[in-house]
Amino acid sequence: MILITGATGNYGKASIDSLLRKGVSSSNIVALVRDEEKAADLKSKGVEVRVGDYNNYEQLVNAFKGIDKLLLISGSDLVNRDQQHQNVIEAAKEAGVKHIVYTSFERKNETETSPIAFVAASHITTENLIKSSGMHYTILRNNLYMDLLPWFFGEKVMETGVFLPAGDTKAAFALRDDMAEATANIMMTEGHENKVYNFSNTENVSIGEMATSLSEIAGKEVTYTSPSTEVYIETLTKANVPADYVGMFAGFSTAINQGEFTVENSDLENILGRKPTSAKQFLSMVYASK
Ligand SMILES: NC(=O)c1ccc[n+]([C@@H]2O[C@H](COP(=O)([O-])OP(=O)(O)OC[C@H]3O[C@@H](n4cnc5c(N)ncnc54)[C@H](OP(=O)(O)O)[C@@H]3O)[C@@H](O)[C@H]2O)c1
Numbered sequence: 001m002i003l004i005t006g007a008t009g010n011y012g013k014a015s016i017d018s019l020l021r022k023g024v025s026s027s028n029i030v031a032l033v034r035d036e037e038k039a040a041d042l043k044s045k046g047v048e049v050r051v052g053d054y055n056n057y058e059q060l061v062n063a064f065k066g067i068d069k070l071l072l073i074s075g076s077d078l079v080n081r082d083q084q085h086q087n088v089i090e091a092a093k094e095a096g097v098k099h100i101v102y103t104s105f106e107r108k109n110e111t112e113t114s115p116i117a118f119v120a121a122s123h124i125t126t127e128n129l130i131k132s133s134g135m136h137y138t139i140l141r142n143n144l145y146m147d148l149l150p151w152f153f154g155e156k157v158m159e160t161g162v163f164l165p166a167g168d169t170k171a172a173f174a175l176r177d178d179m180a181e182a183t184a185n186i187m188m189t190e191g192h193e194n195k196v197y198n199f200s201n202t203e204n205v206s207i208g209e210m211a212t213s214l215s216e217i218a219g220k221e222v223t224y225t226s227p228s229t230e231v232y233i234e235t236l237t238k239a240n241v242p243a244d245y246v247g248m249f250a251g252f253s254t255a256i257n258q259g260e261f262t263v264e265n266s267d268l269e270n271i272l273g274r275k276p277t278s279a280k281q282f283l284s285m286v287y288a289s290k
Pocket of ligand 1: 007
């Protein structure tokens with residue numbers, strides 16, 4: 001029996017849909033949700049829904065009973081995530097789960113000097129806890145979601161151009177649905193015990209090259225400006241962008257610039273069994289109709 005956490009989120013839904021599409025019976029899939037009201041579509045697909053909040057250890061132990069393989073989708077609460085993930089891992093162990101699969105994050109700099117230490121630290125802690133849990137594990141080092149690019153670019157990118165402190169360094173962004181499909185392949189097949197996989201695209205692309213793709217789509221030049229991180233923060237702050245967002249955009253863009261997401265050897269294509277969606281294809285899908 002397979003259990004997927006975060007089943008009402010994007011990655012969880014896409015993983016479950018992939019499992020069903022690939023012929024896994026809905027009677028072999030359990031969805032963990034914290035809000036049952038959001039799970040009507042899962043129930044209509046015949047998937048068993050169990051309620052469990054990452055903050056509630058007892059609830060998790062109950063929800064994980066009878067589960068062999070569990071996909072822990074990393075939580076979105078950056079403040080409490082360490083404890084939440086620890087709860088899930090310990091509850092899985094107590095309930096007798098044999099194999100835990102975890103959506104971790106690509107990174108190179110594991111110190112506090114990383115511009116994305118605010119997300120990387122809890123992934124590192126969680127990976128270590130999982131490895132020392134005694135359960136079989138599979139760690140997925142997910143690269144940046146390509147799906148976030150429009151958010152980074154801003155709504156008026158075709159008029160204003162791209163303004164991000166990412167320099168000319170390339171990154172191997174991958175589509176969330178491609179990573180979720182590859183995750184489903186891991187959940188439904190054997191041979192992934194105690195492995196760490198890198199889920200990144202096969203090609204590395206700079207933000208400048210993406211602006212060139214946007215220019216081709218728009219039929220006019222879409223510029224790319226890469227200011228210093230300081231100037232970027234000052235500009236967005238003056239434009240009244242909330243501080244949390246400024247920190248997030250600045251941190252990720254600076255990390256791209258420092259090569260945190262440049263990857264030469266990815267497992268995504270192999271596990272997916274096809275080429276992952278390219279940045280160019282993604283940008284065409286999103287912007288060609290606008
Ligand atoms: N690689 C990247 O570029 C990247 C980018 C963004 C995020 N991420 C990470 O990847 C994860 C999955 O992405 P996504 O797009 O699927 O995010 P999402 O749509 O926000 O899904 C997160 C899921 O986690 C569930 N969740 C959050 N806190 C929980 C708790 N305390 N107890 C139980 N469930 C909880 C949410 O439940 P509700 O539906 O009830 O809210 C939701 O189902 C994110 O949570 C984040 O850790 C990675």
